[in-house]
Amino acid sequence: METVFKRPKSLIDVPFHYCPGCTHGIVHRLVAEAIDELGIEGRTVGIAPVGCSVMAYDYFACDMIEAAHGRAPAVATGVKRSDPDNLIVFTYQGDGDLASIGTAETVHAAARNENITVIFINNAIYGMTGGQMAPTSLPGQVTQTSPYGRDPKACGYPVKICEMLSELQGPEYLERVTVNNVKNVRNAKRAIKKAFQNQIDGKGFSLIEVLSSCPTNWGMTPKDALKWIDDHMIPYYPLGVYKDRSNGIDKFAAKED
Amino acid sequence: MARLTFRTDECKGCGLCIDACPKGILRLSEETINKKGHHPAECVDMEACVGCTSCAMMCPDCIITVER
Amino acid sequence: MSEKVLMKGNEAIAEAAIMAGCRHYFGYPITPQTEIAAYMAKRMPKIGGTFLQAESEIAAINMVYGVSSAGKRVMTSSSSPGISLKGEGISYLAGTDLPAVIVNAQRGGPGLGGIQPSQSDYFQATRGGGHGDYHIIVLAPSSVQEMAELTIKAFELADEYLMPAMVLADGTTGQMMEPVSFDFEIKEPPAKPWATTGTKCERPHNIANSLYLDPEKLERINNERYKRYEIVKEKEAKAEEYLTEDAEIVVTGFGIAARIARNAVDEARAKGIKAGLIRPITLWPFPDKPFKKAAEHAKRFISVELSMGQMIEDVKLATECRVPVDLCYRVGGMIPSPAQVLESIEKAAQEVK
Numbered sequence: 001m002e003t004v005f006k007r008p009k010s011l012i013d014v015p016f017h018y019c020p021g022c023t024h025g026i027v028h029r030l031v032a033e034a035i036d037e038l039g040i041e042g043r044t045v046g047i048a049p050v051g052c053s054v055m056a057y058d059y060f061a062c063d064m065i066e067a068a069h070g071r072a073p074a075v076a077t078g079v080k081r082s083d084p085d086n087l088i089v090f091t092y093q094g095d096g097d098l099a100s101i102g103t104a105e106t107v108h109a110a111a112r113n114e115n116i117t118v119i120f121i122n123n124a125i126y127g128m129t130g131g132q133m134a135p136t137s138l139p140g141q142v143t144q145t146s147p148y149g150r151d152p153k154a155c156g157y158p159v160k161i162c163e164m165l166s167e168l169q170g171p172e173y174l175e176r177v178t179v180n181n182v183k184n185v186r187n188a189k190r191a192i193k194k195a196f197q198n199q200i201d202g203k204g205f206s207l208i209e210v211l212s213s214c215p216t217n218w219g220m221t222p223k224d225a226l227k228w229i230d231d232h233m234i235p236y237y238p239l240g241v242y243k244d245r246s247n248g249i250d251k252f253a254a255k256e257d
Numbered sequence: 258m259a260r261l262t263f264r265t266d267e268c269k270g271c272g273l274c275i276d277a278c279p280k281g282i283l284r285l286s287e288e289t290i291n292k293k294g295h296h297p298a299e300c301v302d303m304e305a306c307v308g309c310t311s312c313a314m315m316c317p318d319c320i321i322t323v324e325r
Numbered sequence: 326m327s328e329k330v331l332m333k334g335n336e337a338i339a340e341a342a343i344m345a346g347c348r349h350y351f352g353y354p355i356t357p358q359t360e361i362a363a364y365m366a367k368r369m370p371k372i373g374g375t376f377l378q379a380e381s382e383i384a385a386i387n388m389v390y391g392v393s394s395a396g397k398r399v400m401t402s403s404s405s406p407g408i409s410l411k412g413e414g415i416s417y418l419a420g421t422d423l424p425a426v427i428v429n430a431q432r433g434g435p436g437l438g439g440i441q442p443s444q445s446d447y448f449q450a451t452r453g454g455g456h457g458d459y460h461i462i463v464l465a466p467s468s469v470q471e472m473a474e475l476t477i478k479a480f481e482l483a484d485e486y487l488m489p490a491m492v493l494a495d496g497t498t499g500q501m502m503e504p505v506s507f508d509f510e511i512k513e514p515p516a517k518p519w520a521t522t523g524t525k526c527e528r529p530h531n532i533a534n535s536l537y538l539d540p541e542k543l544e545r546i547n548n549e550r551y552k553r554y555e556i557v558k559e560k561e562a563k564a565e566e567y568l569t570e571d572a573e574i575v576v577t578g579f580g581i582a583a584r585i586a587r588n589a590v591d592e593a594r595a596k597g598i599k600a601g602l603i604r605p606i607t608l609w610p611f612p613d614k615p616f617k618k619a620a621e622h623a624k625r626f627i628s629v630e631l632s633m634g635q636m637i638e639d640v641k642l643a644t645e646c647r648v649p650v651d652l653c654y655r656v657g658g659m660i661p662s663p664a665q666v667l668e669s670i671e672k673a674a675q676e677v678k
């Protein structure tokens with residue numbers, strides 16, 4: 001018999017600290033699989049954020065850096081520029097990190113088409129601090145700091161990162177995926193691998209937004225949480241490619257010619 | 258013919274593998290409690306497993322190895 | 326003798342950084358230090374380096390953090406309000422034990438303050454500036470030559486002690502032009518086996534991190550860092566002494582204040598007052614020793630500052646308050662004149678008679 005599925009090599013063999021059913025683990029594995037398949041572990045540097053995945057530096061076998069809250073794209077910019085021909089640099093960030101406190105760093109790394117790979121976990125809540133409203137929490141979503149449901153009149157509407165960044169001429173590739181069933185996991189894997197391949201090819205800023213679940217803070221079973229992604233998140237955050245400059249998915253394409 | 262291996266002590270009993278299995282042959286063990294205090298996932302009919310890797314694809318803790 | 330070139334202080338800093346092997350600079354425009362960024366923008370592309378105008382001071386210091394993690398010499402510069410923004414990143418650099426050079430061409434504060442010279446970031450610089458227990462090395466140039474010299478020194482010390490180093494200049498020293506010699510011997514930077522340069526699959530992964538959720542470990546890390554600070558204090562504290570041996574009135578000041586004070590000391594001596602000057606060159610570590618020694622014979626200290634009185638506290642600590650310390654100051658971008666300092670000296674001389 002042949003082993004057809006095992007833990008990827010670039011994922012260190014230690015148990016994750018994540019809650020049962022948290023999809024961070026799936027995305028970690030997909031990132032590690034992409035690194036393994038592209039043979040880049042030895043020249044990859046990952047940047048961990050502040051949030052639930054703060055300790056991602058303990059899980060990836062490549063060199064890792066822990067960034068201040070929201071600053072991962074700036075840190076990644078520094079690392080990448082220190083050795084642009086050799087290093088492969090990725091950030092792994094949650095919604096509070098990337099879409100709230102680190103919005104400026106995200107937008108400007110994208111605008112510069114910084115040649116890095118950004119993995120963006122959107123689970124519509126602050127997990128690490130115990131379930132507060134995120135920039136991506138849905139209208140009406142009940143959280144610890146929106147106990148009567150997110151009221152757009154008082155706290156605005158969610159930030160749609162892929163849509164927003166696709167308005168910039170800079171970035172190479174923006175895609176929103178999810179990992180709530182096997183088919184979607186396979187698709188997320190393809191997108192993440194492409195985001196790394198783009199960097200290897202020198203194409204520039206690639207961001208994969210992964211709609212993820214937080215069963216603990218959503219107050220659901222892991223199974224129900226995955227269904228909630230289908231029923232509530234995907235309608236608000238449609239899946240798909242928002243920009244793929246090399247393949248003509250780019251509202252600026254005509255202007256560039 | 259296929260074989261699933263679970264790193265039982267690292268299972269958190271989330272059950273996502275169970276829902277992913279097209280053959281319906283996975284369950285959370287009723288008898289066993291692992292080191293973490295969870296009822297871990299197990300396969301009740303290995304003969305029926307086709308090695309599709311769906312369970313492993315959905316496992317957030319990456320504890321399933323699939324051979325075929 | 327090597328050739329001297331006439332240069333602005335800010336430009337001397339930039340050129341010295343390049344000499345020191347710095348090939349990465351990240352900045353954000355703010356008066357009065359923008360010449361550093363402009364100089365780097367011109368030079369870096371010509372020598373295969375990186376100049377990047379960041380989207381904010383916060384982003385700039387985090388880019389510095391990235392390059393430093395990857396083991397390369399790197400610098401940013403700003404002025405007071407911008408340094409406040411960098412405070413978070415400086416704390417992370419210190420907590421991760423990473424070397425980096427930060428230039429602060431101080432301007433008057435607080436808040437947006439003004440754009441004229443100041444020394445009112447002394448506390449911020451010498452006490453760390455961000456959150457947590459830490460220090461950074463703080464060097465205070467008082468001439469364009471020293472702007473260059475101490476910038477190189479900052480890179481060397483940062484690498485040696487694995488901590489950020491700041492060149493604490495001000496609007497005056499940054500803008501003034503003086504002849505400067507770049508005849509420096511540059512030491513090879515030490516090996517950085519901790520750097521995140523990719524494992525090449527040949528070693529366990531390196532992690533650049535300041536998070537320790539285990540309180541015992543965090544305590545141990547802090548204690549170890551402070552042991553290193555003790556070595557820095559012991560070995561690196563530096564001051565220039567002028568006519569202090571028999572001085573009854575010891576004037577002190579750093580940077581531009583020291584230049585003014587020195588003129589006043591000369592004038593006081595001409596009038597028969599036994600005045601001297603201690604000019605701290607390192608502000609952290611503070612050069613306690615010359616102050617302790619002078620306190621044995623001095624009757625009065627005068628701290629000359631472009632602040633409401635910040636360094637004066639370190640003078641009192643260094644002398645254990647054995648001798649009274651007067652403050653001679655201007656703020657808001659105003660600069661004390663030699664006449665004002667002389668007046669303070671004469672007043673003190675009168676009082677100690």
